[in-house]
Amino acid sequence: MEHTSVYGWKWHQHDCHKEEMHDFISPNKGCKQWLQHVKENKTSYLRIEKDKDGDLIIRGSLIYKQNPENQSEFEVFYFYIRKNSFMTVGLDLSLITGDYRDPCEHLIIEEKTSVEGFLVLLGELINHFLDGIDDLELKLKELQRDVQQNNHTTLLNSIYDRRIELINWSDLTLPVHETAMAIKEAYLDEITETNTFKRITTRIDRTITLLSHYRGDIDTLLNLEDVLSAHRGNEIMKTLTVFTVIFTPAMGLGAIWGMNFKNMPELDWKLGYLYSMILITLSTLAVYLWLRMKGWTGDLLRGKKNHKHFD
Known part of the structure; x- marks a missing residue:
């Protein structure tokens, strides 16, 4: 599928690897490796290089959806960004919009450049992550109330589950942040002075700040659980000692x-x-x-x- 912006640049959207992709990419060795990566690999990676005309290319892949309970279940898409166009392979926007937001294709192609359009796509990924982080926040608040009111011995498992979930969102957010920084590295003031870049990077920073805050909350809960467990153990040993002496x-x-x-x-x-x-x-x-x-x-x-x- 091909989307054409009113400003002339194009977004080539493919569900899977296709032969016509060869006509879009630069013939250098690195870009051919990217095609091989699309066929075989399922990991996040990122590269910046120049094509034969000296234009910058940013290529790589991002894991954009992952099951926190089974991290072997995930979805990855591949991207290839040039000055006047970009291509995505394997991206299913319905997985990141769901029932919360309208499809974002029109938001992407309304941007002035292909790089800004891709930044909007990164912003939608971050919005999807924020939905999951909001759910994590609710679970953490419930866990905090549980610690305060019940303090039962199964809380450690719940804290562990929330920590795994937090790691999952951190692992998804970091590559997106890295990609935004790579775009900044490649295009410098040409992109960093745009409102799109400022808005999306601020959203990414907000997400990282939330993750850092919740990481602190979980560490505090773990430390509190350690203190309570140690106190309970000491009280048990003290009680047994007193009864033995009596x-x-x-x-x-x-x-x-x-x-x-x-x-x-x-x-x-x-x-x-x-x-x-x-x-x-x-x-x-x-x-x-x-x-x-x-x-x-x-x-x-x-x-x-x-x-x-x-x-």
Whole structure:
């Protein structure tokens, strides 16, 4: 499919590799490698070079849609930008517009130059990423409320899932940012002074800022979960230690009177059982009061009066 701008430049849009693409690209070795890349590879890459007439060419590919839960499921498109035209291969705009926005073909061809038209396309990719990042923001807010209210042990898995999702959007955004910087490198003031470039790069910067902010939020949640887990572990160990110490007299006396030696004078005591119960009770109570006076029991033996993170 071919789109012609009112300003004369053209956008060649192909669903797959076709033979007529050979007539569009420069015959140099690098551009032929790009054609081979279209046929065989499924990765993001970027190159800047000159054709035989000295005009700049920007060529490469971008992963523009990826499943955060299975990153082997993704969509990639290939681009080839010249001064008066650009070509895309394998780009399905319906995947990035969805139900949220109208198709963006008319926005692209309304730009004055092919480079600005491609920048608009990058802007639409970023809009698609921002939709996903907005969904991530909602999940993070729900996760933060969950940490605050419930603090259950499965939260670490939820935090991990959100981090993977954030990495996914970061991995998609970075190549787009790199492509915009490559356009700046190639055309310098000719493109950087245009409103289109300023608008799209600002949108990219906004996206990167959001990703950085949410990365900080997730790191904070992970650190908080580490602190809570360490505190819970310490409280458990402290509780077990206190109970072990409290019942040490009972265990010690029980071990002594559980012996089967022939000469044990306590066996002949008429009230031996009562005396042993009193001794065990008093010694256990004495150990407990001693720990309490030292302040070593803390809140371990008290009931929870209200819901707190460190209860």
